Ligand SMILES: Nc1ncnc2c1ncn2[C@@H]1O[C@H](COP(=O)(O)OP(=O)(O)OP(=O)(O)O)[C@@H](O)[C@H]1O
């Protein structure tokens with residue numbers, strides 16, 4: 035089932051066209067990674083799915099319903115993980131998760147919160163330490179747990195790997211894939227061509243507000259994807 039869908043979406047900011055007639059789908063149990071130069075429109079796409087922005091033309095559809103029909107219902111189905119998970123540094127992972135889950139309408143016991151954090155890849159012992167002492171990778175995991183607590187069907191991640199060391203990025207990717215296996219639809223923006231290929235099922239390359247290429251991650255070698263990306267950015271492919 036298609037969970038996230040952009041149909042002929044155009045988004046303008048004043049005279050600037052951030053997205054041009056863009057079509058994109060993400061199905062249940064699928065990870066789609068978006069690559070593209072700075073300013074290509076990737077975050078704009080994510081913000082449209084989150085309901086933070088409205089398209090000027092076209093339709094954003096979540097689980098078969100246009101977002102404009104019922105914004106609240108649409109928002110309940112998606113969870114967002116930003117590149118910087120900024121939480122309360124004096125509170126522990128468990129406390130932060132409990133607080134943010136409650137904002138999303140879900141009351142968690144300490145036990146439930148700990149289980150979610152462990153599912154997100156955090157060490158159970160670290161879960162009770164104050165977050166001010168967490169590494170970036172650990173904070174990102176709390177971000178995943180908050181998304182899990184919301185029981186959303188789709189996860190939207192905007193550059194979640196930036197600043198993670200290779201092992202932490204690997205670990206993060208592995209957890210995102212587990213969530214995919216559990217049926218979540220995942221749309222992830224990244225600048226990391228190598229990780230995109232490792233993590234995604236499909237990879238979209240965006241340029242100047244358009245999706246110029248979509249490739250099956252398993253069907254493309256890392257070097258070939260690198261070259262394809264570079265060729266698009268240099269304008270040698272259309
Ligand atoms: N709120 C806004 N007001 C005006 N222009 C905006 C706004 N948001 C985005 N833009 C413009 O739209 C274009 C696409 O921006 P967007 O943030 O989607 O790019 P991106 O692909 O996420 O880039 P990056 O890789 O740098 O994060 C850019 O030219 C940007 O300046």
Ligand SMILES: [Mg+2]
Pocket residue numbers: 076077078192
């Ligand atoms: Mg961006």
